[in-house]
Amino acid sequence: MNTNENTILDKPMTSKDLVTDQDVRWCPGCGDYSILKQVQTVLPELGLKREEIVFISGIGCSSRFPYYMETFGMHSIHGRATAIASGLKASRPELSVWIITGDGDALSIGGNHFIHLLRRNFDVNILLFNNQIYGLTKGQYSPTSEEGKITKSTPFGSLDHPFNPLALSMGADATFVARSMDRDPVHLKEMLRRTHKHKGASFLEIYQNCNVFNDGAFFIYTDKETKKLETLMVEHGKPLIFGDKNEKGIRLDGYAPVIVDLADGNSTNDLWIHDEKDRLKAEILTRFFDNPIHENHMPRVFGVIYSEDRPCYEEMLVNQIADTISKRGNGNLDALLKGKESWVIS
Amino acid sequence: MAEKKELLEEVTIRFAGDSGDGMQLTGMQFTNTTALFGNDLSTFPDYPAEIRAPQGTLAGVSGFQIHFGSIDIHTPGDECDVLVAMNAAALKANIRLLKQGGIIIANIDGFDTKNLRLSGYGEENNPLTNGTLEKYHLYQFDITKLTRNSLAESGLTTKEIDRSKNMFILGFIYWMYNRPIENSINFLNEKFSKKQDILDSNIKVLKAGYHFGETTETFMTRYDVKKAKMVPGAYRNIMGNQATAYAMIAASQKAGVNLFYGTYPITPASDILHELSKQKVFGVKTFQAEDEIAAICSAIGASFGGSFGTTASSGPGIALKTEAMGLAVNLELPLLIINVQRGGPSTGLPTKTEQSDLLQAIYGRNGEAPIPVIAASSPGDCFGAAYEACRIALEHMTPVILLTDGYIANGAEPWQYPTAESLPPIHVQFEKPKTNAEEKFLPYKRDEKLSRPWAIPGTKGLEHRIGGLEKQHETGNISYDPENHEFMVKMRAAKVDKIADYIPLQKLDSGNEKAKVLVLGWGSTYGSIKTGLIQARAEGCDVSHAHLRHVFPFPKNLESILKNFDTVLIPEMNNGQLIKLIRDQFLIPAIGLNKIKGLPFNASEIKDKVVELSK
Numbered sequence: 001m002n003t004n005e006n007t008i009l010d011k012p013m014t015s016k017d018l019v020t021d022q023d024v025r026w027c028p029g030c031g032d033y034s035i036l037k038q039v040q041t042v043l044p045e046l047g048l049k050r051e052e053i054v055f056i057s058g059i060g061c062s063s064r065f066p067y068y069m070e071t072f073g074m075h076s077i078h079g080r081a082t083a084i085a086s087g088l089k090a091s092r093p094e095l096s097v098w099i100i101t102g103d104g105d106a107l108s109i110g111g112n113h114f115i116h117l118l119r120r121n122f123d124v125n126i127l128l129f130n131n132q133i134y135g136l137t138k139g140q141y142s143p144t145s146e147e148g149k150i151t152k153s154t155p156f157g158s159l160d161h162p163f164n165p166l167a168l169s170m171g172a173d174a175t176f177v178a179r180s181m182d183r184d185p186v187h188l189k190e191m192l193r194r195t196h197k198h199k200g201a202s203f204l205e206i207y208q209n210c211n212v213f214n215d216g217a218f219f220i221y222t223d224k225e226t227k228k229l230e231t232l233m234v235e236h237g238k239p240l241i242f243g244d245k246n247e248k249g250i251r252l253d254g255y256a257p258v259i260v261d262l263a264d265g266n267s268t269n270d271l272w273i274h275d276e277k278d279r280l281k282a283e284i285l286t287r288f289f290d291n292p293i294h295e296n297h298m299p300r301v302f303g304v305i306y307s308e309d310r311p312c313y314e315e316m317l318v319n320q321i322a323d324t325i326s327k328r329g330n331g332n333l334d335a336l337l338k339g340k341e342s343w344v345i346s
Numbered sequence: 347m348a349e350k351k352e353l354l355e356e357v358t359i360r361f362a363g364d365s366g367d368g369m370q371l372t373g374m375q376f377t378n379t380t381a382l383f384g385n386d387l388s389t390f391p392d393y394p395a396e397i398r399a400p401q402g403t404l405a406g407v408s409g410f411q412i413h414f415g416s417i418d419i420h421t422p423g424d425e426c427d428v429l430v431a432m433n434a435a436a437l438k439a440n441i442r443l444l445k446q447g448g449i450i451i452a453n454i455d456g457f458d459t460k461n462l463r464l465s466g467y468g469e470e471n472n473p474l475t476n477g478t479l480e481k482y483h484l485y486q487f488d489i490t491k492l493t494r495n496s497l498a499e500s501g502l503t504t505k506e507i508d509r510s511k512n513m514f515i516l517g518f519i520y521w522m523y524n525r526p527i528e529n530s531i532n533f534l535n536e537k538f539s540k541k542q543d544i545l546d547s548n549i550k551v552l553k554a555g556y557h558f559g560e561t562t563e564t565f566m567t568r569y570d571v572k573k574a575k576m577v578p579g580a581y582r583n584i585m586g587n588q589a590t591a592y593a594m595i596a597a598s599q600k601a602g603v604n605l606f607y608g609t610y611p612i613t614p615a616s617d618i619l620h621e622l623s624k625q626k627v628f629g630v631k632t633f634q635a636e637d638e639i640a641a642i643c644s645a646i647g648a649s650f651g652g653s654f655g656t657t658a659s660s661g662p663g664i665a666l667k668t669e670a671m672g673l674a675v676n677l678e679l680p681l682l683i684i685n686v687q688r689g690g691p692s693t694g695l696p697t698k699t700e701q702s703d704l705l706q707a708i709y710g711r712n713g714e715a716p717i718p719v720i721a722a723s724s725p726g727d728c729f730g731a732a733y734e735a736c737r738i739a740l741e742h743m744t745p746v747i748l749l750t751d752g753y754i755a756n757g758a759e760p761w762q763y764p765t766a767e768s769l770p771p772i773h774v775q776f777e778k779p780k781t782n783a784e785e786k787f788l789p790y791k792r793d794e795k796l797s798r799p800w801a802i803p804g805t806k807g808l809e810h811r812i813g814g815l816e817k818q819h820e821t822g823n824i825s826y827d828p829e830n831h832e833f834m835v836k837m838r839a840a841k842v843d844k845i846a847d848y849i850p851l852q853k854l855d856s857g858n859e860k861a862k863v864l865v866l867g868w869g870s871t872y873g874s875i876k877t878g879l880i881q882a883r884a885e886g887c888d889v890s891h892a893h894l895r896h897v898f899p900f901p902k903n904l905e906s907i908l909k910n911f912d913t914v915l916i917p918e919m920n921n922g923q924l925i926k927l928i929r930d931q932f933l934i935p936a937i938g939l940n941k942i943k944g945l946p947f948n949a950s951e952i953k954d955k956v957v958e959l960s961k
């Protein structure tokens with residue numbers, strides 16, 4: 001064995017080590033590029049070995065992702081990445097499993113597996129690239145497209161009421177719910193770190209621009225001009241403040257959020273202090289989901305909205321087996337085959 | 347006591363009653379005792395699809411048939427010698443199965459005006475009294491009343507008391523066939539260990555039934571069925587689904603690979619889940635997924651991780667799994683897919699049996715997606731067939747479909763169980779870590795079996811990506827190259843065809859190597875064919891029997907076997923599926939015998955056809 005070469009594999013992982021020899025085939029300008037870059041930047045910081053990392057995706061533009069990550073990966077079938085990852089994690093709890101999915105993949109064809117993975121709380125990371133459109137099939141509306149959207153399949157406007165992915169995940173008892181965007185690398189990297197750190201199913205929705213079929217869907221949240229007024233960056237223990245000059249705050253009036261002007265003499269002491277562990281308030285935050293064309297709408301929330309400690313499925317599965325074995329001993333195949341009642345014919 | 351004893355070689359008893367009468371349990375108890383006693387046997391549970399079909403109606407009748415004897419038994423019996431009818435509907439639904447001169451044991455209480463009306467006989471038309479049963483031996487007594495009398499002092503409610511009336515009939519039949527009741531007492535002790543009053547009353551009623559036979563004058567004859575002369579060895583009684591589950595555990599143990607079972611409940615496959623979920627001491631991971639698709643996908647994920655991913659379902663569930671099966675073909679990972687077939691199409695006949703998913707197994711996927719298919723022929727053979735299916739999946743890096751069906755999955759028979767040591771080894775070798783960073787790992791590089799390496803996450807230097815898109819030869823990278831696609835399609839086909847080099851040659855089950863007629867069967871028709879041919883030979887027919895376990899690919903010598911016969915008869919519980927494959931592959935004018943009634947073949951149906959073809 002050549003120890004010299006051994007050390008090449010043993011040296012700490014860098015972002016470059018995560019790049020594969022495959023050409024990246026997303027459209028130029030696609031938001032996916034930024035997400036790929038941030039993931040490749042953050043992963044080496046996490047103290048993982050490259051061979052312990054697995055990316056599982058379904059079908060869609062975003063689901064090409066595993067081909068560009070020099071880790072273990074599977075580009076599976078439409079909507080099923082979550083189900084495949086569940087089996088993988090159940091069989092190999094020690095792996096770092098990342099699910100790459102999109103709004104159609106996770107919320108339309110794969111909606112069932114998505115909610116069940118969340119309630120079971122497998123310790124995996126789900127990155128949902130939400131671009132509110134079907135990109136790979138060239139421009140039909142998706143389950144997150146806004147009502148009335150004109151697309152190739154809805155020339156007279158979509159009639160579908162859109163999913164609110166974060167509210168859906170709260171409804172499915174997700175233990176970690178966060179939102180970020182492709183155009184804010186600093187925030188996205190921080191959210192990726194938090195996503196990884198959480199033990200349990202971590203759900204990170206990433207607003208991703210599809211510049212070909214739905215360009216600008218999130219500009220209002222990502223553009224310098226409007227970002228500060230339209231987004232609410234939440235942090236645990238900090239008051240809810242937003243606005244061009246951080247001049248606005250949010251206060252809770254009973255269960256009703258109220259926007260207050262800090263310039264009007266409202267003290268930050270009266271503001272809603274973000275608490276990631278507070279389910280009820282997290283649910284209110286996920287409901288900051290108005291279409292921004294409406295007057296008096298709430299800003300869109302970004303950051304870790306909810307996080308909870310709950311035992312993970314795979315952990316309980318392993319424990320249940322270990323418990324049984326410690327009580328009854330290891331299985332004996334001969335005893336199993338013989339059964340309780342047998343007889344001999346001579 | 348002036349009782350008469352008659353010696354019999356074989357007997358078929360059918361227990362029939364309302365769904366709530368506990369006939370399945372009664373039948374299973376009689377089966378276990380009879381197996382322990384040393385008879386050969388075969389059973390056939392026949393229960394309604396509706397869990398709560400209206401009481402007293404034909405739809406609510408649940409039956410359990412057992413055929414046992416001192417001779418070789420291969421089927422649950424075409425007709426029965428004894429029919430236990432707990433109510434009028436049970437009699438009406440089953441009387442056609444009773445032999446001329448057969449015995450009817452009827453519970454008078456189940457023939458009151460209400461039951462007569464619901465069963466369709468009509469209130470004024472009680473078969474127990476109107477003389478229509480004259481050609482049978484009718485024994486009638488009020489089992490309900492007898493049960494209540496024996497528990498008068500128990501303090502239990504009438505409802506609770508009535509629930510144990512099946513123990514009365516079980517005790518009575520034990521007496522009639524001269525079997526010990528201790529085995530069932532042990533069973534009750536375990537089942538009701540936490541409910542002393544229920545336990546006591548069940549045992550009391552069981553004994554009351556036995557003693558009733560002894561003391562009453564109504565029944566003058568007892569029967570003896572001597573032990574069967576079976577191949578020497580160690581035996582136990584086993585049901586098909588149980589045998590399948592045991593084989594999966596055995597294969598994982600022998601291969602040294604963890605077993606993962608992802609599934610979704612469905613009749614008649616759920617008992618595999620019930621069995622495997624009990625076996626945590628073998629490290630078995632069972633996962634009741636949210637649907638059929640998730641069930642197979644979780645198994646694929648587990649196999650990707652280096653466990654042996656397995657799943658099971660029945661027809662409709664298998665249909666849902668087909669896209670993922672195609673993925674598994676492309677991924678070339680081990681995967682076991684079990685189809686416990688039932689009557690179709692669609693929801694079809696959930697509790698009835700059929701062999702109508704063979705073509706689905708072989709062809710039912712988009713694209714060219716060959717998957718090997720193995721079929722089990724009897725409850726005990728579910729073990730051997732499932733073990734072989736696991737072996738092929740693990741050693742050849744491929745999904746494998748195992749076909750069983752409701753008939754053998756729920757049926758039971760004495761089984762000469764193997765020792766762990768005697769089971770054939772299963773060789774699994776995970777790809778070793780790479781120590782040389784320059785050496786590129788090729789996930790689709792093939793060995794002499796044409797299978798690719800099993801390279802599991804966590805192994806240094808083996809990072810690679812696989813998926814459903816077409817792959818380049820060796821590298822596994824995405825490739826849309828026309829030449830490569832054709833090459834890979836043919837490669838995947840060649841890989842599955844190559845399995846034929848690693849399976850046993852086809853043997854004849856019985857008969858001469860050259861004869862007039864060959865009966866070629868697959869799956870659960872085995873027992874009926876075997877028995878039917880014994881009868882046909884007794885009538886002078888020159889007939890042989892070959893039974894396929896490997897349905898795809900076929901054993902290499904199958905063609906040469908087929909060519910030795912003037913006529914090839916293929917009986918199937920479908921509208922003709924294996925026959926299409928045989929005609930297609932070997933261009934021979936095989937003849938079909940098809941039964942699509944949700945019921946197994948009677949041996950006589952096979953015999954009649956063979957006799958006809960032998961003329």
Ligand code: SF4
Nearest residue numbers: 027030061135210211
């Ligand atoms: S279609 Fe849209 S989402 Fe897909 S790669 Fe192009 S820009 Fe990106």
